[in-house]
Amino acid sequence: MVKEAKKLNEQIDELKKNDPFADPDHAIDNAAVDTDVREQVGHETIEAEIKDLRRKLTDVNIALEKMRKGKYGYCERCGLLIPLTRLKILPEARYDVECERILRK
Ligand SMILES: [Zn+2]
Incomplete structure (x- = not known):
């Protein structure tokens, strides 16, 4: 379970890296509109995935807490x-x- 939490954290970090909005060049690039749209969609997809993973991570942490209390x-x-x-x-x-x-x- 601890491993699971670690893995989720890594996945979230990995997704953040893939977020086009996290690209330091993003703010200064003068990309074509279609690129911007693609980046927007990519950003939203990653946001949604991160949200999912965060929810799962919360559940894993709750499970760990329950284990500590012997209520798992x-x-x-x-x-x-x-x-x-x-x-x-x-x-x-x-x-x-x-x-x-x-x-x-
Ligand atoms: Zn029940």
């Missing part, structure tokens, strides 16, 4: 154990499938 694997909503099959797919899961579905409504 328990649903935060109903308090029941999250099935191992689910944790194997989604180690940072905070809720069991039922509660996740209710909360997402």
Whole structure:
């Protein structure tokens, strides 16, 4: 799980590097309009991906915190154990499938 958090941080850093807006030349280039549009789209895609990764990282950190407290694997909503099959797919899961579905409504 700690490894997972580290990996997510690295992915976020990597994405930031790929963001065309992070390019130091961006501000001074006089690129054609289509390049600007492409950069805009690229920027927004990366922003969205970073947002996704950040959300995941938050969940991983919460999972780590729960491990420290000995509460890992328990649903935060109903308090029941999250099935191992689910944790194997989604180690940072905070809720069991039922509660996740209710909360997402
Ligand atoms: Zn639950």
